[in-house]
Amino acid sequence: MPDAGFSSAWLAAPIAVPLLAAIGVALLSARLRAGVCALGAVGTAVASFVVLARVAAAGPLRHNLGGWGAPLGIDLFADGLSVLMLAMTAVLGCAISLYASGYFEHARERQSFWPIWFLLWTGLNALFLTADLFNFYVTLELIGISAVALVAMEGGPVALSAAVRYLFMAMLGSLAYMGGVALVYAQTGALDLALLEGRLGEGPLGQAALALLIVGLLAKTALFPLHLWLPPAHSSAPAPVSAALSALVVKASFYILLRTSFGAFSDNALAAVGPILGILGGLAVLWGSLQALTQDRLKLMIAYSTVAQVGYLFLLFPVAMPGAGDAAWQSKAWIAGIFHALSHAAAKGAMFMAAGAILHAVGRDDKNSLRGLGERMPVSVSALAVAGISIMALPPSGGFIAKWMLLVAAVRTGQWWWAPLMIGGGLLAAGYVFRMVKFAFYATPAHAPPLHAVPRRLEYTALVLALIALGLGLASVFPIAVAAIGAPFPENWFTEAL
Amino acid sequence: MAETRAYIGRTQRVMLAIGLLPLLAALLSAIGSVPARPPNLAAQVAARMGDSGVTHPLTAVLLNFRGYDTMLEIAVLWLAGLGALALAPGPSAQRGRPHPVLAGLLRVLAPALVMTAGYILWAGGFRPGGAFQAGAVLGAGLVLASLGGVVHLDPARGLQCLLGLGVAVFTGVAVWSWAQTGELLHYPGTTDKWAILAIESMAALSIAFILLTLFDRLTSPSTSLSTSLSSSPPPPPAA
Numbered sequence: 001m002p003d004a005g006f007s008s009a010w011l012a013a014p015i016a017v018p019l020l021a022a023i024g025v026a027l028l029s030a031r032l033r034a035g036v037c038a039l040g041a042v043g044t045a046v047a048s049f050v051v052l053a054r055v056a057a058a059g060p061l062r063h064n065l066g067g068w069g070a071p072l073g074i075d076l077f078a079d080g081l082s083v084l085m086l087a088m089t090a091v092l093g094c095a096i097s098l099y100a101s102g103y104f105e106h107a108r109e110r111q112s113f114w115p116i117w118f119l120l121w122t123g124l125n126a127l128f129l130t131a132d133l134f135n136f137y138v139t140l141e142l143i144g145i146s147a148v149a150l151v152a153m154e155g156g157p158v159a160l161s162a163a164v165r166y167l168f169m170a171m172l173g174s175l176a177y178m179g180g181v182a183l184v185y186a187q188t189g190a191l192d193l194a195l196l197e198g199r200l201g202e203g204p205l206g207q208a209a210l211a212l213l214i215v216g217l218l219a220k221t222a223l224f225p226l227h228l229w230l231p232p233a234h235s236s237a238p239a240p241v242s243a244a245l246s247a248l249v250v251k252a253s254f255y256i257l258l259r260t261s262f263g264a265f266s267d268n269a270l271a272a273v274g275p276i277l278g279i280l281g282g283l284a285v286l287w288g289s290l291q292a293l294t295q296d297r298l299k300l301m302i303a304y305s306t307v308a309q310v311g312y313l314f315l316l317f318p319v320a321m322p323g324a325g326d327a328a329w330q331s332k333a334w335i336a337g338i339f340h341a342l343s344h345a346a347a348k349g350a351m352f353m354a355a356g357a358i359l360h361a362v363g364r365d366d367k368n369s370l371r372g373l374g375e376r377m378p379v380s381v382s383a384l385a386v387a388g389i390s391i392m393a394l395p396p397s398g399g400f401i402a403k404w405m406l407l408v409a410a411v412r413t414g415q416w417w418w419a420p421l422m423i424g425g426g427l428l429a430a431g432y433v434f435r436m437v438k439f440a441f442y443a444t445p446a447h448a449p450p451l452h453a454v455p456r457r458l459e460y461t462a463l464v465l466a467l468i469a470l471g472l473g474l475a476s477v478f479p480i481a482v483a484a485i486g487a488p489f490p491e492n493w494f495t496e497a498l
Numbered sequence: 499m500a501e502t503r504a505y506i507g508r509t510q511r512v513m514l515a516i517g518l519l520p521l522l523a524a525l526l527s528a529i530g531s532v533p534a535r536p537p538n539l540a541a542q543v544a545a546r547m548g549d550s551g552v553t554h555p556l557t558a559v560l561l562n563f564r565g566y567d568t569m570l571e572i573a574v575l576w577l578a579g580l581g582a583l584a585l586a587p588g589p590s591a592q593r594g595r596p597h598p599v600l601a602g603l604l605r606v607l608a609p610a611l612v613m614t615a616g617y618i619l620w621a622g623g624f625r626p627g628g629a630f631q632a633g634a635v636l637g638a639g640l641v642l643a644s645l646g647g648v649v650h651l652d653p654a655r656g657l658q659c660l661l662g663l664g665v666a667v668f669t670g671v672a673v674w675s676w677a678q679t680g681e682l683l684h685y686p687g688t689t690d691k692w693a694i695l696a697i698e699s700m701a702a703l704s705i706a707f708i709l710l711t712l713f714d715r716l717t718s719p720s721t722s723l724s725t726s727l728s729s730s731p732p733p734p735p736a737a
């Protein structure tokens with residue numbers, strides 16, 4: 001859409017700004033670090049919201065990098081789904097940056113963290129904005145390797161062994177994805193998502209390509225039963241890294257799966273694998289929740305909760321699958337899935353940040369060391385509890401809106417059997433959230449050691465994120481309207497509901 | 499410790515492998531059905547070669563048509579170097595007096611390696627070659643120099659600058675072209691060749707130092723990186 005005031009090249013800004021920040025923070029002197037980091041985080045968020053505002057006002061955008069255009073070159077593309085993911089990354093990215101600025105105590109950790117964190121942010125934004133199947137692979141590598149390096153930063157044997165396992169799983173996932181891309185290219189001679197639409201054949205080659213793509217992405221998203229790497233990696237990383245991994249990194253590979261199975265490969269993929277993804281998602285909800293109920297360490301409970309919440313994301317595949325009833329209700333399931341990704345990011349980010357503050361203050365995070373924290377660290381415990389409202393999907397939180405829309409869509413498309421699962425998952429979530437908070441409300445033990453001082457920004461960043469997760473339910477109209485922009489359905493629930 | 503135990507036992511691992519064999523067979527048979535002349539973009543690449551600033555199609559694709567991919571890939575390589583430094587920040591393993599034989603060999607080899615790397619870099623414009631290959635040759639020379647005790651890796655700001663040079667120049671060119679033409683990585687006018695040469699030479703330099711960093715960090719006897727990747731005890735420090 002030509003417009004004098006706005007060039008489609010702005011799509012590149014949310015990628016270029018964090019990349020420049022990574023370079024600046026690594027190459028410039030340490031005295032300038034705080035300024036570069038603040039500028040990088042705020043600049044990236046501003047760039048992301050500029051793109052969001054533009055897409056919300058004028059519809060999807062496309063930019064030809066290098067002026068070549070697909071199929072020869074690579075295109076950037078943004079529709080409602082992309083810009084919501086971008087905005088989610090911007091909000092979480094700013095919160096994580098603020099939290100990390102108070103979290104790391106040693107100069108060495110700060111020197112390692114910042115360039116790698118900005119590269120992770122670059123990779124996420126680049127992934128959400130690309131329109132090219134191979135470019136997805138490059139962004140996945142950027143995300144995967146920086147995530148592994150950030151987990152390993154902790155340095156202890158537990159974190160290192162978790163990081164190495166994470167690395168192997170991430171590499172295996174990338175390899176499978178890469179193999180799938182090669183087979184797609186061998187069959188179609190195209191890599192651009194729009195050009196690929198409907199081009200992949202039904203034969204064994206097309207099926208093999210899809211199988212490789214999907215398995216690779218599921219391994220990276222940690223869908224049950226490929227989730228085994230997630231709890232150790234997410235729970236042993238430094239707290240700001242745990243927040244980034246659970247809130248953002250697992251959503252990246254999910255985004256590719258969502259984008260391609262409802263776009264380029266919708267003819268072949270969904271009908272065959274939609275129900276399977278739904279069943280695996282359901283098992284993830286049950287298994288992850290039950291595991292979270294039995295953990296003794298706070299960070300492990302939260303990590304298993306991620307396994308369960310990732311399961312909910314996959315319930316949208318069978319419900320929104322073409323042929324599963326009326327397109328308007330399918331579009332509602334699609335929007336519900338996106339909304340769940342947003343509210344889970346805020347809630348899970350808040351939980352890991354609060355857990356990090358508690359770990360910092362107490363030195364441990366097993367359930368007994370939580371005793372008495374309700375009166376000794378009220379802000380962090382409130383953050384845990386408020387984020388828990390969204391995780392267990394109580395009104396008026398964002399989690400409630402997402403799961404309610406998904407439940408209604410499932411019933412309206414005649415797939416009522418997902419409803420008891422969703423309600424059961426919510427009850428199990430209530431079980432593990434209450435269990436986390438329960439210990440905090442016990443009386444302080446008589447000889448409890450004194451708490452280490454915690455920078456206030458650690459506790460308050462967690463609380464603000466938790467309030468965002470809660471408030472998303474009250475301010476849900478705008479994100480839902482944006483999610484409908486460019487949604488791949490002939491009819492749209494949202495525009496009809498108005 | 500609960501988190502560090504093996505996920506699955508040996509018997510289950512063997513069963514899993516056997517169970518996966520039919521899937522592997524199905525995959526291989528599917529790959530066998532790839533057409534002998536698969537559809538590709540070679541014709542379109544050939545049609546636009548004149549606008550690319552180089553005459554070798556591989557370089558045209560990597561640095562111009564899909565230059566954005568390459569920019570992010572160079573960032574991935576930089577990230578590997580940063581990650582290794584983050585995990586193993588100590589001093590270099592290869593400290594001590596210059597090794598007489600290796601240092602002598604290096605005196606003979608170094609000029610040839612630098613010449614070869616420079617040629618490969620320049621040749622990328624018209625035949626197979628370019629930054630990655632040139633960087634690998636230079637990196638091999640640096641590893642040899644570090645083994646011979648001639649070069650000491652010092653994880654200080656100077657090294658950080660060398661590692662990040664490639665990605666910094668690439669990003670700089672991207673932003674400059676954006677300011678000039680309104681499109682990221684659209685090299686204005688006839689500057690294609692010089693933009694590509696600047697990117698490739700700086701990238702080659704960074705790749706060489708990234709390779710040296712990876713080698714040095716992995717062979718450092720006391721780093722957590724080397725002990726976590728190998729179960730064998732670390733080698734004794736050099737006498």
